[in-house]
Amino acid sequence: MSNKIKIDKCAITNNIRKLRFMANEMTQQDLADKTGVTRQTIVAIENGKYFPTLELAFRIARVFETPLDQVFEFQFIPSEKS
Amino acid sequence: MDTKEKQILVTIVNTILIFAIYAYYVYDRYLIDNPELLNDSSFWGKTFLVLIPVAILAQIVLHIIFAIINGILTRETMDIITDERDKLIELKAIRISHWLFTFGFLLAMGSQALGMETWVMFVTLVASGFISGIVSESAKIYFYRKGV
Numbered sequence: 237m238s239n240k241i242k243i244d245k246c247a248i249t250n251n252i253r254k255l256r257f258m259a260n261e262m263t264q265q266d267l268a269d270k271t272g273v274t275r276q277t278i279v280a281i282e283n284g285k286y287f288p289t290l291e292l293a294f295r296i297a298r299v300f301e302t303p304l305d306q307v308f309e310f311q312f313i314p315s316e317k318s
Numbered sequence: 319m320d321t322k323e324k325q326i327l328v329t330i331v332n333t334i335l336i337f338a339i340y341a342y343y344v345y346d347r348y349l350i351d352n353p354e355l356l357n358d359s360s361f362w363g364k365t366f367l368v369l370i371p372v373a374i375l376a377q378i379v380l381h382i383i384f385a386i387i388n389g390i391l392t393r394e395t396m397d398i399i400t401d402e403r404d405k406l407i408e409l410k411a412i413r414i415s416h417w418l419f420t421f422g423f424l425l426a427m428g429s430q431a432l433g434m435e436t437w438v439m440f441v442t443l444v445a446s447g448f449i450s451g452i453v454s455e456s457a458k459i460y461f462y463r464k465g466v
Contacts, residue, residue, distance in 0.1 A: 272401065273399065273401035273402070274401055276320050276322060277402075280403060280465060283465075289402055
């Protein structure tokens with residue numbers, strides 16, 4: 237009997253671009269300054285090239301005064317059955 | 319290209335320049351007339367001990383010069399902040415550098431185990447240090463572009 241646990245792949249997306257637009261077109265530099273990171277890190281997060289730590293994720297959510305799950309979304313991608 | 323990537327490129331170019339100039343200096347000043355120094359451990363010890371502070375000082379000076387020239391030409395300021403992404407990229411690059419240098423160290427020890435001359439070990443150590451440095455800096459550029 238196999239005890240292997242099958243874990244689906246997951247995808248994390250974010251709504252930072254939309255939230256910046258709704259926050260009076262906040263610039264990436266403004267968001268970077270308010271969260272204490274570089275603009276390049278904000279660019280990388282927006283483009284899905286970097287997933288921030290929980291601390292930074294909460295900092296970003298706090299800037300937009302919105303719950304964390306409004307900023308980042310987590311989805312399971314069902315794996316194909318062989 | 320952002321300022322972080324420019325700084326890394328400057329580090330790579332500086333490393334190659336410093337290494338090439340220092341290697342030429344040591345060869346021209348000491349080895350050309352006394353090739354027997356190649357197998358003198360004391361000579362290699364002094365060469366390494368002088369190279370480290372010289373390389374650090376030269377990197378600092380060349381980075382300051384780059385910051386001034388870059389500031390005049392582009393009116394950009396250098397990033398002073400090192401955030402969590404920078405630290406993660408730094409750690410990944412250090413890991414690559416560590417493995418490469420360890421491989422070079424094993425090759426250097428292997429050369430002695432096989433009875434090769436002493437200078438082979440020291441040259442292998444210098445080369446592995448140089449290559450691991452260049453590769454780890456290049457890896458940083460890769461991680462900044464591709465993502466981590």
